Amino acid sequence: MTEYRINELSDVSGVSVRNIRVYQDRGLLPPPEVRGRTGWYSEEHLVRLNLITRLLERGYTFATISELLTAAHHGMKVEHVLRDKPKPGRLRNLKRAATITVTELRKSLNADDRAIKLSQKLGLLTKDGAHFAVRNPELLEGAEALVKNGIEVDDLLDRWVNVEQDLADVAHNFISMITDKYLDENLPNLSEGQVAKLAELIQTVRPMAHEIVESTFAKALDTEISRAIAQANKLYDEGAGDGGV
Numbered sequence: 001m002t003e004y005r006i007n008e009l010s011d012v013s014g015v016s017v018r019n020i021r022v023y024q025d026r027g028l029l030p031p032p033e034v035r036g037r038t039g040w041y042s043e044e045h046l047v048r049l050n051l052i053t054r055l056l057e058r059g060y061t062f063a064t065i066s067e068l069l070t071a072a073h074h075g076m077k078v079e080h081v082l083r084d085k086p087k088p089g090r091l092r093n094l095k096r097a098a099t100i101t102v103t104e105l106r107k108s109l110n111a112d113d114r115a116i117k118l119s120q121k122l123g124l125l126t127k128d129g130a131h132f133a134v135r136n137p138e139l140l141e142g143a144e145a146l147v148k149n150g151i152e153v154d155d156l157l158d159r160w161v162n163v164e165q166d167l168a169d170v171a172h173n174f175i176s177m178i179t180d181k182y183l184d185e186n187l188p189n190l191s192e193g194q195v196a197k198l199a200e201l202i203q204t205v206r207p208m209a210h211e212i213v214e215s216t217f218a219k220a221l222d223t224e225i226s227r228a229i230a231q232a233n234k235l236y237d238e239g240a241g242d243g244g245v
Contacts, residue, residue: 004041006032013049020049025126026062027135028052028069099131100140108144109153118157122164167213174209178202 010017023029029048032039048069055065105111111119116132119125124139125132134140147153178201182194 002043004046006039006041009041009045009049013046013053015049015053023049023052025128025133026066027123027126028062028066099128100125100134101131105132109147111153115153115157118161122157122160170213171209174205175202178205 004012006017006020009015010020013020015023020029024031029045029052032041032045034040051069052065055068060068102116105116105125109115116125120127120132123135126135127133143153143156146156178198182198182201
């Protein structure tokens with residue numbers, strides 16, 4: 001598989017190095033794989049860059065491109081993007097990559113240096129000069145709501161790290177379903193056609209895996225919410241019966 005340094009990617013795509021970095025900061029282009037001190041971009045990055053260029057040439061905004069790419073990533077259709085109504089919120093009226101200062105982060109989230117660095121690593125924040133660009137305003141709003149109600153932001157971020165690790169295992173399980181069988185049966189003599197077929201099968205897994213994970217998680221979350229509410233009601237009833245409430 002062909003790999004590119006950022007200057008090489010710029011040459012083959014016709015997109016300046018500066019704009020490649022802008023697209024990454026905007027969340028339109030995935031970050032490169034860093035090995036040593038060098039970031040390596042793949043053919044997938046080149047395809048994504050060409051798509052972004054075509055959409056920009058047709059007059060699409062960064063916000064619209066981001067929504068379309070997210071929809072495609074999750075196996076959704078354009079009508080799903082157009083059908084959903086924007087949710088109200090403090091950051092919804094700002095530009096797609098809303099900015100926030102360190103002072104605001106410390107005030108609204110009680111965020112220390114560790115929390116800010118971890119938020120960058122997780123992709124919630126991106127350094128933007130003296131400020132930070134907020135990659136997902138809804139997540140920030142949710143975090144602020146939790147902090148206002150006594151939840152430590154460090155606890156939220158640590159759980160996010162755990163979920164990220166768990167989902168990496170989930171992703172591996174789905175993809176290995178194909179690679180374990182396909183590669184074991186064909187090594188060491190994979191033809192170009194077999195490699196293409198393997199790539200096609202792996203891409204087929206994406207929307208299916210996303211749907212399975214999303215529906216399974218929604219069901220599990222509903223169960224946990226119901227259990228938590230039932231427990232709270234039970235404690236309330238016991239307290240009321242004892243005259244404690």
